[in-house]
Amino acid sequence: MRSVLNKILTAMRGGVNELGEAVVDSQGNRILEQELRDSEHELKQAKQELAALMAESASLARQIRSEQDSASKREQDARKAIAAGQEDLAREVAERIVGHERRVADLAQTRELLQQRIAGLKERVQRAEKQLADYRRELQVVKTNERVLRTTAQIDTNINSQKSSLSTARETLERIRERQAREEDRQTASATLEKELTGADLDEKLKAAGIDSEQDAVNSVLARLKDSPAQ
Amino acid sequence: MDIQTLTLALGDSTHAGRTFDVMPIVGEEPVLQVTVSGAEETPVYVTVTDTQILCLVYLFDEQELNPERLSELHENMLRISVPMPLSALGKTGDHYVAYGALSPTSGAAEIMQELVTLAENSIDLLQTFEDYLA
CATH class of the missing domain: 1.20.5 (Single alpha-helices involved in coiled-coils or other helix-helix interfaces)
Structure with a gap:
């Protein structure tokens, strides 16, 4: 933002702003607009990616819960087998439990990495949103400045073409004083008239x-x- | 509020006992010249952009001013700009201007209030700063 304001001031002081000439050149303007579009694009992508990662993380959480449920169910089965003296069956069930627990550990690790990526991406989205707001504000300043220059150039051209030329401040002041005097005269006249009507003057x-x-x-x-x- | 709607709204309205004379300024940009009754000497130029409705009055040009008293005038303009109701002071090109900016969602009543205030402020400002003219 500071760079845009400085550009405008420097150009103004240099007297570049004749008849609507763009102060921040249109090339610079286009670059700013391109940056704005890039930022918008990046933001959109990052948000889509974020949504996908969050869905994946939720799915992993579901899988982990399901593996844990299976493991605890198998633990009950194993206890029953031990109680029934079926040592071999209990061992077979224990092997299944190990399998469930390994998958839980693997899934949890994957999910942990995913959570880190999500956190990073959320930060990127926030940064992009802030940058987008900055660009929009800059562009607004540049565009408003150009609009004001074009508008005043248009007013000047128009007034000059009417051959009445932009009246000077002194002429305007003279007209203001004449009107104010007229208004005062009118007030005095109406006060006089009122006196006459009520007989106060007599x-x-x-x-x-x-x-x-x-x-x-x-x-x-x-x-x-x-x-x-x-x- | 766009320029056409504004032109129609101002054409047959009165606000605080004032009437408005509206004339479009020919050119690429949509610009209106609005003359407020009782303050005809200081016409207000109105333009509508995406982000604001900008109302401008030309006060004086740089070459009309006494160059020796320029910085004193600037100081006074800055000081008076803050307490002045609704209007601010600025410079565009060689023109010193009084201006007011409104939200594009403003209604006709707000815009008319702005126009009347700006035209009256401009007359007061011209008379206040008369001593700084060359």
Whole structure:
């Protein structure tokens, strides 16, 4: 991942990224995609192999159990033969028991080796899965970068072809200020209109001219009270 | 969410009292220019990829900036990028951009929220960084 990010930064600083030119060249991109496919393939194979080995191990375990069962059954037979004084028969059964026990030992050894291979393979699967996730992340960065470059190149071409050319930040700021001023004017106008509608503006004008109806009313009440003093 | 669905969804929707004017940008890549009402000066460019919906606003170009104050501007852009709601600051080619990325599974409401926020943020950013223009 670090190498991909470094490649992108180096190319950017070098000014390679003119008009959608791919920063990590398409060859590098193809290599990354090939690595991704290889990893996916390896993972699939390893998983199939793992499944086969686990099935084999389970089958071996079954065979071992069956041999052990046979051996213990034969042991009972041998005891019975000894009890009945049939020494020769007991020896024959004992030979069978030895055969079962040898097969158990052989099968157990094979299974032990198999378990080791399974453990190794499980580790390989985990490694492949992690590597796959890494490649996918890298590829995503590379592809997003290319997409952004192509997209901005397309926007630039389009705007230039409309002959309106990409407006400068100063022009944009000017337009923003004009709109904001217009909005402010509208707000002031609607506040004025509201005052007119409610008559608030007339009250203000009368007050400014020293004509305050509220004050007049208070004064007239005071005058009335003074005319009829408390008894 | 693909470009066609988005075009249709934005065309006759309002979000937080805003309407959207959508214009496809001709070319190989599916790109839309979306103008948000009340923030018409900062059109948002939208492109949809497998992994994200990318919304971009051009702020200013490198050659428009006062070269002596460039590192101070960069420092301030980095600092302001973190607390700014939904948008981040970046650079592609010579363009300094404000951008936001959404999951491709985002719905129309999330995308409209992003578009309105990004357009408004961009106006605030332009006015904030005006002093750094040459």
